[in-house]
Amino acid sequence: MAILTVYSQILFKLLKRGYNPYADNVELFKKETTKQSTGNTTETPEIKIPPKVELKSEQPEEVVDKGKRIEEACAFDMTLKKQSLKESSVRSYKSHIKVFCEWLKDNHPKITFIGEVNRKLVLEFLNHILTKSSARNRNNYRASLSSLYQTLEDNDIVSQNFIKNIKALKTQPKRNKTYNKELQEDIFKHMEVQDPILLLFVKFVAYGLLRPIEICRLKVGDIDLKHKTVTFEAKNKALKTKIIPEILFKELPDLSKLNKEDSLFTPQGIGGEWHLGDDSKRNYFSKRFKKIVKDTFDLDSEHSMYSFRHTFITKLYRALVKESSPNEAKSKLMQITG
Secondary structure, eight states: OHHHHHHHHHHHHHHHTTOOTTSOOHHHHHHHHHHHHHSSOOOOOOOOOOOOOOOOOOOOOOOOOOOSBHHHHHHHHHHHHHHHSOHHHHHHHHHHHHHHHHHHHHHOTTOOBGGGOOHHHHHHHHHHHHHHSOHHHHHHHHHHHHHHHHHHHHTTSSSOOGGGGSOOOOOOOOOOOOOOHHHHHHHHHHHHHHOHHHHHHHHHHHTSOOOHHHHHTOBGGGEETTTTEEEEEOTTSOEEEEEOOHHHHTTOOOOTTSOTTSEEEOSSSEEEOOOOOHHHHHHHHHHHHIIIIIHHHTOOTTOOSHHHHHHHHHHHHHHHHTTSOHHHHHHHHHHHHO
16 A cells, blocks of 8 residues: 555656656656756756775885995904904905905995895805916905904894805815925035025925924024924914924024024024014015025926925835834824924
8 A cells, every 4th residue: 555655646746747648748858858957956066086096005115234334344354353363364364355345346336235245246256266366266265255254243244154155166285296315405405505594494394394484483582592492383373392303403503692582584694683474474485495496496386395394204204104103103293293
């Protein structure tokens, strides 16, 4: 009944407006439509819908810690290294780091922070060194850079020392050939005439079994004339004392009146001031040996001053092994050579 009432009300309104149930009422509809469009009716305001703005989920940008500038990081490391390394080691180390920094500036000028240096970049540098020099030199640079990064890691300047995981290349060990008896005697006779100071230096290598750089460190006061011993800084930085063999001791000039703080060997002779680093002193005597001996006897790179140490160690071993087993001979030899 309710719906019939609604229908009745709608029909009543249509009939009142002139609709005829027996006609199509098209004209009446057009008339009403035209009237609505031209009449003084209130326009419905247009509602503008703002364009849909797509909200992006904002994620915080990852902040990369670049650390210190490369120059600052290297300067920090060098300050610490100077407290723990020898002067000669610092010079070599500093040179390696300087070469690396200069290579970075030339080949990767945009890399300015230590945190931007990565494994790939270091490998590129090491390969550059390898192509220019040797595997041994490349390994030396790798060791220096690893030491740098280890210091920076220990002081929380970089997160890790990735260089220590870069493998060192295999290298052929440097050989020092021994001198046969005839050649050794000829060289000694030649030096006796041409350069007696160099001969005494070489005898410290041969008879004293000291390394050239250990001899360069000696001061006059390191020779104990009473007990016939020499105290020196060995390869492992420890002070060692050795008995000077009689064959060497009798070659020494009178040292009793010399300043105990003076260098034992100088370019001019025995005892005197020589303000030069240990490496530079060794290089001086190496060049002197090359000029006086190697060039004269046309020796190759495997014959050096150090070869005299190998020569006399070999002689000493052969003498010891005659009286004991090879293992016992090696044990005694280690105690002598240090």
